[in-house]
Amino acid sequence: MSITPQPGIYTPATEITVLGEGIADPVKAAAFPQTILRFRNDRWAPTVGLGGLNDEQWIDHFGRFAPLEGSLPQPLALRYHGHQFRNYNPDIGDGRGFLFAQLRDGEGRLLDLGTKGSGQTPYSRFGDGRLTLKGGVREILATEMLEALGVNTSKTFSIIETGEALERNDEPSPTRGAAMVRLSHSHIRIGTFQRAAYENNVPLLERLVDYALTRLYGETPGEQPAAQLLGRVVERTADLAASYMVAGFVHGVLNSDNINVTGESFDYGPWRFTPFWEQGFTAAYFDQTGLYAFGRQAEAIHWDVAQLAVSLRPLIEAQPLIEQLERFPALYAEALGHRFLWRLGVTTGEDAPALVEAAVRAMVASRTPIDRFFLDWRGGKPRDPAVYDDPAWDSFRMQIATLLPAGIMDHPYWSDPDPCSMHIEEVEAIWSAIDTNDDWQPLHAKVAAIRRMGEAHGGSPALP
Structure with missing residues (x-):
């Protein structure tokens, strides 16, 4: 969904049901002690006609999971298998989430609202079916940053704090719980096909192929x-x-x-x-x-x-x-060449792979941070040539000199002294402010800064 959000009218769908019973199990959401709204994606909610929900309506749908009118009457825990670190696992599926609803955006594309941390399912095994609030905050930061950098990513749609104290082995516990909703262009995974093949369910495989082609790619199946x-x-x-x-x-x-x-x-x-x-x-x-x-x-x-x-x-x-x-x-x-030049804001060259190779060699040799490199060379010329006078940059400097600016250059972001980055130290600092003082301002400020960077890039690149 690497596109600019376009307003849409609420258009519910239930397309997943054409795949039949073998695709999912009906489940119920957990009942949480509290439902505190912590994040609503008011940038993407209007694209599916949900921007007009007030906070209480939002919590009712995305914290208590009251069905959206005309969409799925009950959540569905999707069935799938998968290779996990190259080991095949037939005992997985939606273990702490489900498909909550389907609907269409302003351009008619079929989209899913899926959850994480919404309770146990038949595939939870020994898990509690929950998500930590820190995990939800990290999901916001990941999706916002990736979207701004042109990556085709799901969108974090909602985060509701649940009032539960969760025990975890990989972070200080007890820790706060959350229920997340993501907006995504389908939750049909490679593992979905793997399960159908594992069970020798050829009719389901055929339906999955048709569903993916016709409803997700908008294509007519060929020979x-x-x-x-x-x-x-x-x-x-x-x-x-x-x-x-x-x-x-x-x-x-x-x-x-x-x-x-x-x-x-x-x-x-x-x-x-x-x-x-x-x-x-x-x-x-x-x-x-x-x-x-x-x-x-x-x-x-x-x-x-x-x-x-x-x-x-x-x-x-x-x-x-x-x-x-x-x-x-x-x-x-x-x-790789196409996206590299897009982030640099220059025209596509015939020998983009050579330019990428030269840039990577120079970044490695000079220990130049990735985000710093792209900010400094936006438009094809270094903002401070003296910083890049190391001979390691000679090949890249010669090659990029033949290209012309093609990206947006007049946004104030390109004059910022430092790039907008998202490294682990800042992630931990943002979470610490929430965990220690219930201070959400650093998160909101970071999301605003990330979106500003995204505006500076001027939209995501199309497939080459």
Whole structure:
């Protein structure tokens, strides 16, 4: 959903029901001791016709989960499997969330409102089905920052504090609880197809392919619908991987159940932004082998998409699927150059990969922070040439001199002394203010600063 928000009329939908009973289980939301509104996304609520809700109505729908009129009458915990750190797990599904509603935006696109921390489901296993308030705050920061940097991401729609004290092993406990709602272009994951294939449910696989093509991509299925869908997923996920790199973002848990078939990034747990271009930088303390490190994200996503191809084999021979998978590396390289030049605000060059390579080499050699580099070189010329007189920059300086400005340059942000960044120290400081003093001002100020940066970029890049 890397688009500019456009107002829409409330248009409920129930499209997910065409997939039949095998896709989800009806569930009930937890009853919380309190429902305190902490965040409502008034930038995106109008796009789905919900901007006019008052706070009490908002809490009723997104804290108590009263159904939205005309949409799903009951929440649905979606069924899926997935590879988690390359190990197949058939015992997962929506364990602390559900699909709450479907509706359409101002451009007619089908969107989901899904939850996190809304209570236990048949797939909770030993979990409590809850989300910490800190996790909700981190989700706001991740989605806002990624949106501003042009990444196709879900949007944090609502955060309600629940009044519960949660016990966690990886943060000081007891800690405050929250229920989150995200706005997303589908929650159909690679793992959704994996479950159908694992159960040899060919009719469901066929329905999933048709649903994804017709309702999510707006396409008419051709002679080979499975290969057609895989091709779209390859294109979108190659661009997603490139967008992570240009943003300096590390998702942390790129399991196949965390990759949806629209190529939209979602579900943020141990994420981090790397200050420097460090290939081995990891976000999750439990990623001890660096499987999902900064520089391995394209490999990880490509591997996940290959699992989608395997799941589609009951519907089609292997060769058309292999041909689509083999497009990924070239598409990734093209998207990386395209997005890199977009963030620099210069015209697309014929040899964008060489420019990217020269920039990365110089950033690494000079230990220049990623966000600083993009702010200083916006428009193709350094704001202070003396800072970049190191010979490490010679190749990049020569190549970018041949390009012309193409991005928005008159926004005041480009004159700021420092870039808007989102590194772990600031994340922790924002949470500490909330946790210690119930001070939400640093969070609100940061969201405003991030959105200002997004305005300066002038909208997200289209697929190359």
